[in-house]
Amino acid sequence: MFTTFREWIDNRHEYAKAWKQKTENKAVGYFCTYVPEEILYAANILPVRILGSHEPPTVTEPYIFAMFCHLCRDCLAQGLKGRFDYIDGIVEGQSCLHLRQAFNAWRLHIPTDFAYYIHVPHGVQSPHAIPFLTQELAKFKKALEDWTGKKITNEDLDRGIKAMNKNRELMRKVYEYRKLDNPKITGLEAMEMVLSSQMTDKDEHSKLLEKLLEELPSRNLNRNPGVRLMIIGSEDDDRVFMKNVEALGATFVMDEHCTGSRYIWDDVVPHEDRLFAIASRYVNRVPCPSKDWPEFTRVNQAVKLAKDFNVQGALVIQNKFCDPHGIEIPPLREALKTIGVQTYPFEFDVTVPWGQFRTRVEAFLETLTGLAELF
């Protein structure tokens, strides 16, 4: 199963092209998990998350000032290189200035049939955020209807909600196996499971998850889990880093980022007004730090997850220039320290210097296992 997840990621474009050919429906690229995929599924559109390829940047400099994060530049690079030439449109749900630039540069420089920006409110702790987003979603739904020429009914929305809720629920069930003393899946596998769900048909993905859940109870990884780690921070799809760290005598037993738990943790609670229900989910979900003020609710969530998954240490990741995550590093580290979870910060770029990082990870693992006292 995990091989399939990996193949889906590695062959994401071929997958989407084949899906389009098979269904004769549209595919839309989206930049951030604040895009309500429920509505896209309701419109029979395949949402495909636009992520980077972790290659050194070569084409984005004229469009995005290099002090913006590597993710937004790498995403745009994929468009400029024509790797998403099969998508019929792009959508962004307001998250940060960085991805907004990728969206706008794409809109301006890459021929696109449909480009839509949803003003997902930042003030998600305000009681007025849900009604506001409900209105925004109504506009988005109308724009999709106009574009596709097909009305989106309540039944369609129910179908979209059901597909998304089911997929998230199944992945949360898989996550439960990470709580075990000897987890049934590695952090890399968990990441690949969630990542692949962001670029494949949810129904197909869920079918594979159901099979996986049947097999997981008897699965044995035949490896010493080592130190129980958590990875926290900006968008992270650096699978090489995950694999390398887990080869050093550790297992990522939990994560707190948008290619992991933050994507799957909250469901749409049914309501007669479907758009209100969807808006509620996106306002009340575990927030991206860009929307998390005045209270640090995401930090509290990270602390809770660290406790629930019996985490020993956490790697705190900041994509270089990502201000919302960078700002939260000291409060996050301090909060985790209060429950005895040591942390180590890493600044990620489009590629990471594994030689240096390896030394730092090893040193951190030594401090967690007490080996440091030997020297």
Add this chain to the structure above:
Amino acid sequence: MTQVKEYPTELLKIWNEGKQLRGKYYKNYLTAHERGGLRWAGGAWSFSAIPAGLGEDVYCITGEPHGATIAFFKDFTAKCHEAVEAAGFPRTLCAYMRNYWGSILLDKYILADGTVVDGHPAPDFIWQDHICCSHGKWYQVARWLEEKKGRKVPMYCVDVSVGYPMDKPLEEYKINYIFQQLNDGIEWLEKVTGRTYNDKLLCEAVWNEINATRLWAEICTLNQAVPAPLDEKSMYSLYVMGTLIKHRPECVAFYEKLKAEVEGRVRRGIAAVANERFRVITDTQPPWGFLKIFREMEKYGVVSLGSLYTYGLIGMWKYRPDGTWAPKELPPRKPQTREEAVRMIVEWTVDRPEWAHFYVPEAKTKMILSIVKQWKVDAVLLHYNRGCEGLSVHIAENRHGLVEAGVPVFPFEGNMGDEREFDFPGTLARLTTFFESMELKKLKE
């Protein structure tokens, strides 16, 4: 050396008054408690007219100007940055924010003249708004830092990230979203301060803000004259009043006097730069520790007339039916009730020119091109500002737009508030080469 026409020039008569007003602002905040007053902290774009309803003895400190003041005094800035980095924050964050936090961490406060006093004066409450990724987070951390010192500071932040009205007014539900948050905010202010809110003071403050921000736009319009009566370096000391006290009658009075003086300069042909022969504008905040670059430009007969930032950070503008960019028309009358005042300030504010580029890069390019045309600009200097992602967002797109329109563009990289990221000699060398490519020769050493 080439000889060019020399215009008459003279110092601004109002200069010292502005200096005193700014000096008083920082002192008033510091000493507010001695007079039984209240202190609040928030951004320069926060709806400052709203807390004004709490009384006449309410003083604010706006974060960005405070961060810029710190940046001007480089020794203190360096200490602030060291403190912030030692606390574990990345050095790539907003430079103003780091300056501000550094001041809290060092427990020191800088006055407008550079005097550093012991004890960072904590606000009684935080009143902020949020359109940039860092706005709400800035004060969330400021509050966290204060709490570590045992001071609990309540915080309210208004989300204004609803998009920008392009060719039609903003939708009613977007206006309402901000309006409702501000109304809730008034109740919150009463609760956290224990004071009774005065709607009459609110109406006054809203009307002051509307007038002050319109007046500043009118003053900037006067710079369309040749020779320009104001240069950008001087304008920094003038526009700043709108970033500090845009809701106060002193601000309106200052801008009224300034406008009269600048009108006089235009009438009499008084130039800001005596040998003006090439007109440029810049973009975003300057590297505050290196304002001498403007004096270097003058040696080539170059005057910087301002920027969309200087004109539109606080000044309010609108496109007229004839397509010209002009000061926004005042509402027909002063607000009379709380509801009217709050709605009026929301409807006034959502047109803020410096909010456009957050969403639509083409809108900013259009405004810059309007300035180029109406202000008779020869070239644009784009500051790729590593210190402010909010005002640098989409700047590469703006460069494209200007170049496509045939405007000479000089992009340079720097940082408004962290001198470690601005290469003064290197930038100056490239800038002079750019001027030479514009066929300008140095007029004086």
